[in-house]
Amino acid sequence: GENVEQHPSTLSVQEGDSAVIKCTYSDSASNYFPWYKQELGKGPQLIIDIRSNVGEKKDQRIAVTLNKTAKHFSLHITETQPEDSAVYFCAAVNYGGSQGNLIFGKGTKLSVKP
Amino acid sequence: DAGVIQSPRHEVTEMGQEVTLRCKPISGHNSLFWYRQTMMRGLELLIYFNNNVPIDDSGMPEDRFSAKMPNASFSTLKIQPSEPRDSAVYFCASRSRQETQYFGPGTRLLVL
Numbered sequence: 001g002e003n004v005e006q007h008p009s010t011l012s013v014q015e016g017d018s019a020v021i022k023c024t025y026s027d028s029a030s031n032y033f034p035w036y037k038q039e040l041g042k043g044p045q046l047i048i049d050i051r052s053n054v055g056e057k058k059d060q061r062i063a064v065t066l067n068k069t070a071k072h073f074s075l076h077i078t079e080t081q082p083e084d085s086a087v088y089f090c091a092a093v094n095y096g097g098s099q100g101n102l103i104f105g106k107g108t109k110l111s112v113k114p
Numbered sequence: 115d116a117g118v119i120q121s122p123r124h125e126v127t128e129m130g131q132e133v134t135l136r137c138k139p140i141s142g143h144n145s146l147f148w149y150r151q152t153m154m155r156g157l158e159l160l161i162y163f164n165n166n167v168p169i170d171d172s173g174m175p176e177d178r179f180s181a182k183m184p185n186a187s188f189s190t191l192k193i194q195p196s197e198p199r200d201s202a203v204y205f206c207a208s209r210s211r212q213e214t215q216y217f218g219p220g221t222r223l224l225v226l
Contacts, residue, residue, distance in 0.1 A: 043217035095212035
């Protein structure tokens with residue numbers, strides 16, 4: 001089955017700097033890769049996603065890149081702000097496969113220092 | 115849309131008591147998921163349903179846990195009897211086919 005590894009587990013940056021979180025997956029058939037942000041006391045919220053037919057997607061300060069050959073995808077946050085502080089989860093799934101559930105990474109706790 | 119609705123938001127109970135968590139998925143979504151989140155184990159999938167039918171319950175810890183989805187707009191997760199190690203945040207999520215999965219706000223369960 002699918003396995004998703006996420007690094008780093010914790011990340012601390014200064015406000016205004018960029019943050020990068022990386023994930024690798026094992027199932028080459030995976031074709032949908034969402035990223036979730038979880039703030040303290042709340043449920044995970046989708047912030048951006050990418051499908052396997054696209055190499056990069058951007059939404060304001062957030063971008064995701066996908067390398068299908070290497071089986072890894074990354075979240076890039078530019079011009080970080082204190083409100084970006086949260087736990088970020090990557091996930092992967094093979095839509096169309098026998099198991100349609102997202103496989104999550106262990107999460108990255110991002111701290112943005114003002 | 116109101117999003118995924120979970121109740122109660124907080125539950126404190128004593129060991130041995132029955133606990134029932136409730137979830138209302140987003141209207142029109144045909145898949146529903148129950149997760150458990152703890153510091154030690156992270157986010158774990160317990161069970162998921164497609165069109166009200168349980169597809170994979172391999173994540174359910176033991177027979178004390180059971181889940182039902184009697185119709186497309188309601189699901190329950192029951193723990194009987196509850197134990198202190200069941201203390202966690204339980205999330206419900208829903209999705210429409212191959213689209214985005216949305217999470218509810220969670221139920222914080224504390225078993226004393």
